[in-house]
Amino acid sequence: MKILIIEDNPDLIQNMVSYLQEENILCETVENLFDAQDKLLGYRYDCIVLDLMLPDGNGLDILEFIKTNKIDSNVLIISAKDSLDDRLKGLDEGADDYLPKPFHLSELLARLRAIYRRTKLGGSDLISFNEITMDTGNLQATIHSKTLDLTKKEFDLLVFFFTNKNRVIGKEAIAQHLWGDYTDDLANFDFVYQHVKNLRKKIAQAGGNDYIKTVYGIGYKFDPNVS
Structure with missing residues (x-):
């Protein structure tokens, strides 16, 4: 938040x-x-x-x-x-x-x-979507009941994507949401790519679908229609 x-x-x-x-x-x-x-x-x-x-x-x-x-x-x-x-x-x-x-x-x-x-979040600490469950109370996410080993930033990133599903989110918006407005002074947002890459990798390793899609030249989008 x-x-x-x-x-x-x-x-x-x-x-x-x-x-x-x-x-x-x-x-x-x-x-x-x-x-x-x-x-x-x-x-x-x-x-x-x-x-x-x-x-x-x-x-x-x-x-x-x-x-x-x-x-x-x-x-x-x-x-x-x-x-x-x-x-x-x-x-x-x-x-x-x-x-x-x-x-x-x-x-x-x-x-x-x-x-x-x-x-x-619809009134609950728990967010469930297909095989993914996110518990915002204890900052835990699971895929098919298997706990993901996520950092705090990766967990926040997953929740941010989900609560903005179907919306294209720019790298700068992601950086500002996770690290604050001081990111205005940064020359680029390459570190966002690395965090997204790590999150997608951990989801895939746990058997989850790749809902996070790259929108080239802009940023990313959580696509709930992936199956």
């Missing part, structure tokens, strides 16, 4: 990032509305963790920005403003959940995972 944290408290940002990265969640951060809008126009995130009280305005403005620009990201509001009106307004304008401050980091993680399960 890749998230954008929009929060202006540096201590809270550091605590959230440290905790969530240990749980295999890739975090990008901004501290104001202006930078948040710039990030959202340039990159894709599974979920946005949004504070309402920001130095240059109300975080609720981001919800309208997301709607106007048709950005496909879920939103979890975090804010010390815990009045009923704020909660209702945020949810009414498109937020998926609301977590009042202060909160335990374990609850933040649970809320993020619940949103991801509900919106991306």
